[in-house]
Amino acid sequence: MLTAVDHVQLAAPPDSEDRLRAYYTGVLGMTEIPKPPVLAARGGCWFAAGSVQLHLGVEDDFRPARKAHPGLRVTGIAAYAQRLKERGAEVVWDENLPGHHRFYSEDPVGNRLEFLEPHDTDTDTDTDRGADAAPGR
Numbered sequence: 001m002l003t004a005v006d007h008v009q010l011a012a013p014p015d016s017e018d019r020l021r022a023y024y025t026g027v028l029g030m031t032e033i034p035k036p037p038v039l040a041a042r043g044g045c046w047f048a049a050g051s052v053q054l055h056l057g058v059e060d061d062f063r064p065a066r067k068a069h070p071g072l073r074v075t076g077i078a079a080y081a082q083r084l085k086e087r088g089a090e091v092v093w094d095e096n097l098p099g100h101h102r103f104y105s106e107d108p109v110g111n112r113l114e115f116l117e118p119h120d121t122d123t124d125t126d127t128d129r130g131a132d133a134a135p136g137r
Contacts, residue, residue: 019108
């Protein structure tokens, strides 16, 4: 019986680990976690935030995932989007998922990432996201 998702694996090109570390730790605020030595020899890096783990593995003929992506649940989505923007990441809002605020971004090698937060009808206002509000909000 399935009980949880242990991690999500994304691909990355060879020799991109420094850019990935800068993004996943510095921009997203995740913590790098050590890979077991036998796996570390293959390259790539692993990151965690709470129970969320993202593993970035090296793929020689890498092509970034443009459609497939992890959906990462956040709290305080407006502030989190602002954090990404302040650190140079693009934020593209998409309000097409009922009951959620969400935006997309890309890591430095082009992998698509989705960030979402369910609406809270008690505290959800248009001013929560200020100038970053999606069109029509």
